[in-house]
Each structure stands twice: as C-alpha cells, then as structure tokens.
Amino acid sequence: MAPPPSLDEQVRRRLRHWPQHPPGAPVTPKQPGTWLRARPGEAQAPNQPFLKLPGTNRLRTLPDGLWLHFSPDPADPYADILCIEACSSLQNLLDKRSRFAPSTTSLLAVCPVPWLLAPCQPHDPTPRWKLIRVLRSEPVDPLVLPVRDVRVLYGLKSRQYEGFARTQMPQAHEYFCPMEALTAERGDENPAMRALLARASAAANFMNLPG
Structure with a gap:
C-alpha cells in the first residue's frame, strides 16, 4: 500500500485547482499587469518557474504555491510574487521564513522557456508568453525578472497556528492560515481565505489610490 501523501503534496494537489489570478486579490492600478499561477503546475511538468538569487544556479526556492504578477511595461520589467508555503513543523516554518526574509539582495523570478510556450489553461491553446505584456515576441531564452514585491502565505498545523497567532508577530510581507484552509476542497472559494x-x-497598504 502506498504511503499517504505528505502535507506539502496535499496542499499542492489542491492549489492546482486554484485560478490563475490569486483568489480574492483585487484588480488595482498598483498591479495592472497579468497574474499567472506558476506553481504548482501539472505533476508531469518539470519546467516550472522558480526563485533564485542573482549569480546562483543551484540554490533555488521552489514554493508550494507561486503566483506571478508580470509588469505590463516592457521598458520596466519586474514581477510581484505571492507564495504559499505548507509548513509541517515549526522548524520547517523557520526555514521557509528565512528564504523570504528582507534582504538587500534582489530576488529573481525565472520562467523557463517551455513554461512560457505552454498554454496556461487546458481548454485554451494561447501560450503563456502572449499573456505577458512585458514580452513582445516568442521567447527563446528564460524570462528572468527582478522581484518588486513579495507576499507569503504560510499554512500551519492547527495547534501551531493557534500558538503562533497568540504569541508571535508576523513580518509585513507574511500571512498565516491553518493548514486545513489549504487542503480543503475548493479552498479558493472560502470567504475567509479570499x-x-x-x-x-x-x-x-494605501487608504485610497489615485484615480
């Protein structure tokens, strides 16, 4: 008998059903570009976007969930990221938090060519690159973008979530939820999650935005 899937895998299986636009995220002038779900992709798709530091080829960050917002302006390319991380233990949480801690080093989002050329929806043959306005022609090299804004949602086991919520203060880019909210069927429709x-x-962060 096969062992039950890990919590990380359970979360990834659910996130594959979440939409391309982060559920509940408003459409605003601060992010007028295109949102795409970068991770998790289909289980058999090895070429998925990842995060890395400049000058490194081996140390990659592979979030359980990764949404990319692409700049709409080819003259000013960047990406905003929303990551979702399932943390099965407090040590796992500390490790994953350290990857997104504020730093003077720029984080890079890397989109492999096969991912850019593939369709983002099974019923729509439009390749992803045509939805990304920062690209003007079919790419032949990976798209590497500096990360402008980082937001991370951590899923914790219920007892650890309750303890963390009582005693800890998150960083400005951090958000937390019980793991059950990520493993639930149709969790993206949960009003609290949205x-x-x-x-x-x-x-x-703004009281209101200019019109």
Missing part, C-alpha cells in the same frame, strides 16, 4: 489574500494585495 479576504486574507485581499489583505495581501499591494494596494492594501
């Missing part, structure tokens, strides 16, 4: 991700929007 409200949480709406608060993770880049526009949420």
Whole structure:
C-alpha cells in the first residue's frame, strides 16, 4: 500500500485547482499587469518557474504555491510574487521564513522557456508568453525578472497556528492560515481565505489610490 501523501503534496494537489489570478486579490492600478499561477503546475511538468538569487544556479526556492504578477511595461520589467508555503513543523516554518526574509539582495523570478510556450489553461491553446505584456515576441531564452514585491502565505498545523497567532508577530510581507484552509476542497472559494489574500494585495497598504 502506498504511503499517504505528505502535507506539502496535499496542499499542492489542491492549489492546482486554484485560478490563475490569486483568489480574492483585487484588480488595482498598483498591479495592472497579468497574474499567472506558476506553481504548482501539472505533476508531469518539470519546467516550472522558480526563485533564485542573482549569480546562483543551484540554490533555488521552489514554493508550494507561486503566483506571478508580470509588469505590463516592457521598458520596466519586474514581477510581484505571492507564495504559499505548507509548513509541517515549526522548524520547517523557520526555514521557509528565512528564504523570504528582507534582504538587500534582489530576488529573481525565472520562467523557463517551455513554461512560457505552454498554454496556461487546458481548454485554451494561447501560450503563456502572449499573456505577458512585458514580452513582445516568442521567447527563446528564460524570462528572468527582478522581484518588486513579495507576499507569503504560510499554512500551519492547527495547534501551531493557534500558538503562533497568540504569541508571535508576523513580518509585513507574511500571512498565516491553518493548514486545513489549504487542503480543503475548493479552498479558493472560502470567504475567509479570499479576504486574507485581499489583505495581501499591494494596494492594501494605501487608504485610497489615485484615480
């Protein structure tokens, strides 16, 4: 008998059913470009986007969930990222938090060519690169973009979530939820989850935005 899937895998299986636009995230002038779900892709698709530091080829960050917002301006290319990380232990949480800690080093989002050329929806043959306005022609090299904004949602086991919520303070880019919210069927439709991700929007820090 096959062992039950890990918590990480359970979360990834659910996130594959989440939409291309982060659920609950508003459409605002702060992020007028294109959102695409970069991870998790299909289980058999090895060429998925990843995060890395400049000058490194081996040390990659592979979030359980990764959404990319692409700049709409080819003259000013960047990506905003929303990551979702399932943390099965407090040590796992500390490790994953360290990867997204504020730093003076720029984080890079790397999109492999096969991912860019593939369709983002099974029923729509339009390749992803045509939805990314920062690209003007079919790519022959990976798209590497500096990360402008980082938001991370951590899923914790219920007891650890309750303890963390009582005693700890998150960083400005961090958000937390019980693991069950990520493993639930149709979790992207949960009003509480949608409200949480709406608060993770880049526009949420402003009283109002210029028209």
